[in-house]
Amino acid sequence: MWELxxxxxxxxxGAGLLAGALGLGGGVVIVPALIFLFHGLGFPADLVAKMAVATSLSTIMITSISAVRTHHKAGFVRxxxxxxxxxxxxxxxxxGAFIAxxxxxxxxxxxxxxxxxxxxxxxxxxxRKAPDGNLPERVPGAVGLGVAGVLIGTGSAIFGIGGGSLTVPFLSWCRLKMQEAVAIASACGLPIAIAGTLGFAVAGWQETRLPEGALGYVFLPATAGIVLTSFPFARLAARLSHRLPSAMLKKVFAVVLFVIGLRLVLG
Incomplete structure (x- = not known):
């Protein structure tokens, strides 16, 4: 348990740095890490991915609060x-939790x-280039944003992410400033995490093969360990994102993420 x-x-x-600096919910780090970890702990193979996704969402509830407070104080959250x-x-x-x-x-x-x-x-x-300042924003109305939210929320819950991977590209297409897109994505991570975590807790409530410490598909010991560091590091990274270019960080992380993704696909 100490090793865990x-x-x-x-x-x-890692999750906190990504959540704060790049607008990613941290799930792109947490989910593959937990998949490997849960397999190593001998959890039922057919439950590992669901538990990793559910636990990832539960940690994002805390991480997103830390990041969004910093973005809000900087005035970037619309x-x-x-x-x-x-x-x-x-x-x-x-x-999305029930689909997963x-x-x-x-x-x-x-x-x-x-x-x-x-x-x-x-x-x-x-x-992360800013949109052409000469072009007007093209943010949809309430219905359009609601439909976009459904798609973002469903995909985010299925993959256990905070939504930044989907929200930031969408808001960039809407021609919002990158700082605003990242800040809005961080704020949207909270409802994604709450609704997704609740869905996975309910969906896994009757599963009898879950390990001790699980609430539905959410593995609480892992949640506790991750949030202890993700919370402060998300806040730190959010501050740094307002001052420092993140191009190098993005490219290095992209290589690591691609290798991890390939490993999961090949099994």
Missing amino acids: FLICLGVGV WPVVLRLGVGIVLGAFA DAMKGELLTRLFGLFAMVIALQMALTG
Whole structure:
């Protein structure tokens, strides 16, 4: 158990840095790490991916609070956009947990691996360039943002991420400033995490093969270890993201993420 706790502390550092600096919910680090860890602990193979995704979402509840407070103080969170996205996000994230529960564990693992590889390529091939200031924003209305929220929430819950991997590209397409896109993505991570965690807790409530310390599919000991470090490091990284370029960090992380994703796909 001590080894588990120490490993989760390290996972939390990486998750917090990504959540704060790049607008990623940290799930792109947490989920593959927990998949490998839970396999090593001998958890039922068909439950490993579901538990990793559910536990990832539970940690993002804490990480997102830390990051969004810092972004809010800096004045980058546009709350009307967050609220309109949030309605759809809650519905999508709760439903996404049950969709993931209906999948076979091996399929969910391979899908996450493919998702990780796509995100890695996206990060490696695109830069964080601000939209052309001469072009007007094209943010959809309440209905459009609600539909986008449903799609973002569903995908985020299935893959155990805070939504930044989906929200930031969408808001960039809407021609928002990158600082605002990252800040809004961090704020949207909270409803994603709450609704997704609740969905996985309910979906796994009747599962009898779960280890001690599990709440549905959420493995609480891992949650505790990760949030102890993800919370402060998310706050630190959010501050640094307002001052430092993150191009090098993105490209290095993209290489690591692609290798991890490939490993999950190949099994």
